[in-house]
Structures are given as structure tokens and as C-alpha cells.
Amino acid sequence: MKSIFTITLLCLLAMNARSELPLETYGQLTLDTLPQHTLLINTFSHNAVLFNADTQQMLGTISTGIGANAFEVDRKKGIVHTAETYLSRHTRGQRTDVISTYDIRTLSPIGEITIAPKHPSGSPMRHYTGIVKDTEAELMLVANITPAMSVSVVDLQSRTFLSEIPTAGCGLVYPSEKLSFLQLCGDGRAQLVTLNRKGEELSRVRSEIFFDLETDPLMEKPARSEAGWVFNTFHGKVFQVTTEAGKIKISLVFNVGEDDEGWRIGGMQPVAFHVPSQLLLLLMHQGGENTHKDPGTEVWYINLATGATTHRLSLAVPANSIQVSQDESALLYAGSIAEDQVQIYDLKTTVSRGTISDIGLPTILQNL
Amino acid sequence: MKPDALIQIVDKWVTARTVKSARQLSRRHFLSRFGKLMVGISLVPVLPVARAAETRLQLPEIGDPQDCDYWRYCAIDGYLCSCCGGSESKCPPGAEPSPVTWIGTCENPADGKRYIISYNDCCGKGECGRCFCNRNEGDKPAYYPPKNNDINWCVGTKTNAYHCSTAVVVGVDES
Numbered sequence: 001m002k003s004i005f006t007i008t009l010l011c012l013l014a015m016n017a018r019s020e021l022p023l024e025t026y027g028q029l030t031l032d033t034l035p036q037h038t039l040l041i042n043t044f045s046h047n048a049v050l051f052n053a054d055t056q057q058m059l060g061t062i063s064t065g066i067g068a069n070a071f072e073v074d075r076k077k078g079i080v081h082t083a084e085t086y087l088s089r090h091t092r093g094q095r096t097d098v099i100s101t102y103d104i105r106t107l108s109p110i111g112e113i114t115i116a117p118k119h120p121s122g123s124p125m126r127h128y129t130g131i132v133k134d135t136e137a138e139l140m141l142v143a144n145i146t147p148a149m150s151v152s153v154v155d156l157q158s159r160t161f162l163s164e165i166p167t168a169g170c171g172l173v174y175p176s177e178k179l180s181f182l183q184l185c186g187d188g189r190a191q192l193v194t195l196n197r198k199g200e201e202l203s204r205v206r207s208e209i210f211f212d213l214e215t216d217p218l219m220e221k222p223a224r225s226e227a228g229w230v231f232n233t234f235h236g237k238v239f240q241v242t243t244e245a246g247k248i249k250i251s252l253v254f255n256v257g258e259d260d261e262g263w264r265i266g267g268m269q270p271v272a273f274h275v276p277s278q279l280l281l282l283l284m285h286q287g288g289e290n291t292h293k294d295p296g297t298e299v300w301y302i303n304l305a306t307g308a309t310t311h312r313l314s315l316a317v318p319a320n321s322i323q324v325s326q327d328e329s330a331l332l333y334a335g336s337i338a339e340d341q342v343q344i345y346d347l348k349t350t351v352s353r354g355t356i357s358d359i360g361l362p363t364i365l366q367n368l
Numbered sequence: 369m370k371p372d373a374l375i376q377i378v379d380k381w382v383t384a385r386t387v388k389s390a391r392q393l394s395r396r397h398f399l400s401r402f403g404k405l406m407v408g409i410s411l412v413p414v415l416p417v418a419r420a421a422e423t424r425l426q427l428p429e430i431g432d433p434q435d436c437d438y439w440r441y442c443a444i445d446g447y448l449c450s451c452c453g454g455s456e457s458k459c460p461p462g463a464e465p466s467p468v469t470w471i472g473t474c475e476n477p478a479d480g481k482r483y484i485i486s487y488n489d490c491c492g493k494g495e496c497g498r499c500f501c502n503r504n505e506g507d508k509p510a511y512y513p514p515k516n517n518d519i520n521w522c523v524g525t526k527t528n529a530y531h532c533s534t535a536v537v538v539g540v541d542e543s
Binding site for chain 2: 290
């Protein structure tokens, strides 16, 4: 009788304890509010990962297909677009190239547009895609290399593939005024192509020759300034390329490393531009010919207007890519493939603000 | 004329034409011609350039093809097929060689000559992941594809899945 009483008492206690526990349910989180410094890190592992750079906490993942080099970001609509390739049997089968649209809140695909199966893959490159727009149209451009070069044009509003523009001799896409885009050409010129809203070519002009592909090629990894694009050559000439009334304007701004022989610009994403302070950031290393993809050991701060180097930041580990947030309390990011990490620095104070590790080999860095 | 002598003459002619074309023709023109040449290599193995690739043993060789410092790899960017079940000039079993490719020019330390190297990617399997090697001698930006090693050159193949890269000697640079 006593033991029955004891068991009954224990059961009552257990039931009481259970009723006091909050009911836990499974589910999933959403990114309802993006942190101020949200960094989108493309990787070699077909994943793009999002981090809060202030806390170094991971926010989520966008899983992509082959050749998703970078994203076109539309913060107002809360979406991103990327060009990617899918094979029906993983490494074989039917190839389909698409522009996929992902919802930033869920990091999930919400639509896709089939494009010509000519999108290049390989080492990541920021400027295989770009968006041009005017008051009524928004066109996404995808560079094709088969190795013949052309550009696929997609209307993001009607979500249709409009056209393929042959661009023999010139490649990549650098969005310019309204529905026009710049390209670089092997003959040492830039090319400006203007489209109409149907994706048809209206005009095409080339600049004068301003670099020599054989002796000092123009690197294809510029940063966008307010006026246009800031390019550099392998040897350190810095050009600003702008457009005005359908014409291309090239201006040699300055030479980097003239007073420090042997320092070169290099890496996968070696140039960034901080618009609020008009500061050009260059990933630099010591090396000679053929070192244009070597990781950088320093980031040089350069006043774009004067060409003056105002600071040289020594990186804790060599980096392949740099990026900078576009706010007053900006953060400078430096991604290292070999160390599988992104270093974070306060742009103004140059003090380290932490490191993001175990990423999956970071490539192109983007602000979100 | 002995067959060998004839082959040598044809060899020199083809090499000279290739180098001259690479220098003088427009990118598109060169690409068109070189692309046909590369397709030709895969289809007609008796062509002189193919013969040069086949007769590796006649080349004086120094170095380890599984080492990134091996002389032929001066402009390579990818996984070395010699570490993946293939060799410096052959794809691993089941991997399809790309008929279209980028080219470099590397100095062979064994004889001091510069050779034209065709960096054919091998395709149709997942990335090998072994012996990654990136050297950029003469590499040009991606807007000039014939001399760019960033691009996945698995084009003209059944699929564009990249597996590894080879370095095939296709001629002597006599410039």
C-alpha cells in the first residue's frame, strides 16, 4: 500500500514538472531584418554564405548551381539574382543555364529564367553579370564565353530571355548609364553597348587604345565609383573609365607603386571603393611579372582624387579578395582562400574587428 | 626524303604558323583557326602537332608531373590530371578531354627551348580535388579567352563539369 502511494506521488510530481516546461516546436528561422554589416561570401563549394560581420555569426546559406560567381542585389525588393548552370545528372546529362532569383528573407529560390547555355564557370569573376536599368526597364546581362564572346540579355520584369548580343573581341559586363554597358577588348580599348528596352542593340562605340594587352594588360576586376569604373593595369596604372552622352572617357588617374618598386595589385577581387570617403582600396603584394593573381599582404588606402597613399594596412594573413561596406562606420573585409577565413577591420581605425572562419573557401565578397 | 625529315619540316611549318597566327591575327580570327586546329588534333591523330604530343619520350624531360613546379605547368590553373589517374597529357579514365583550350608558352629546363603548351581540361566528372596548381606565366584577363586560365574550358564536351587539367606539348616556340 505504501509503495503504491509512493509511485502515485512520483507520477503526479512528474506530470506537474512536465506541465511547467514550455512546449518546444521545430521550425525554421527567417531573415526578417538584415544586420547593418551583412556580408555575402561566395565560395568554391556551390554555397554562398551570409554572415553578420559585427558578430561574426552565420546567418544562412544560398545553395547555387555551377558557375554562380556573384549576385546582383536588389535590397528594395529583398531579392538577389545569379546566373548558374545545372546538369540533369550532377556531372552529366542535360545542361540548363538559368538566372535564379532568391528571396533574401528565406534564402530560397523564388523563380528562374532560362538563358543560353553559354554562361562561363571556372575561377570566380564578379563581372560576368550586371544589371542595367532606366525608369521603366531592368535588364540583367550575362557574359557568355564559349570561347566566342557574347552577352545574354534578360528582362527581369517580364522575366524573359530577350536576346544574345555578339561581342566578338570584347568581353565581360560593366553596367553604365541607363541601358548601356561597358566591356573590355583585347585590342586595348573599352567598348560601350547601348540597348533598348527590348534588349536590342541601339549603338556600339569603342574608345581609343589605352592599354597594351601584351606588355601591361588592364585587369578585369575594377571597382565602381560614383563617376564610373576604376580599373588598374598589371603594372599599376589606375584608370577611371566613364561615359557621357554615349561616348567613353578614359582618364589615367595615377600610378600605384611608383615609389615602391615591386609592389603590384593582385588577387581575385583586388579593388574596392568606399564611396563616402572617396577612398580607393587596393590589395597589394610584392612580386614581379605574372603575379597578378597572387594574394595580397597589404591593403593600400588611396585618395582617388589625388592619388596619395594615405595608409598601408598589413593583413594578418594574405588575402585574395577585398570588399568594404558603404557606410560611415565602414568595415573592410579581406578573404583568404588558403586560410579559409575573412578578416574584418575597421576601415577608419584599421583595428581588427574579428575573423570569420570555416567558410568553405571564400571567393567574391559582397555587401548585402 | 625520309619520312622523318618530311615530318620535321611539316612540324616546323605548323609550329611557325601557330605562333605567327597567335601574334598577328585578331582574337576571333585566331580563336577560330586555333579552335579548328584543336578539334583537328582530337579527330585526326596523324597531324604533326598531335604527333608531337604523342611522342613525349622524345622530349628531354626534367621534373615531376605531379609537382606544380613541373615546367609545363607555367600557366596552368586547376587540378593536375597526373594526380587524378591521368598524366600530364592524358585525361583520367572516363574523363573527356576538351577539344577547345587555352595555350601558354613554357621553357623546358632540360633543353632551354620554349614550347607551346595546350592546357586541355578533362571533363564530365566531379572536381578531382588533388594537386591544385595555379601559375600565371603569360596569363591574360578573361576578356581575352585564348590566353586566360580562369575560364572553365570544358566547352565542346558532353558536359561542362570540370575534373582536372593537362598540359600537352603541341610545338616549339621558334619566335
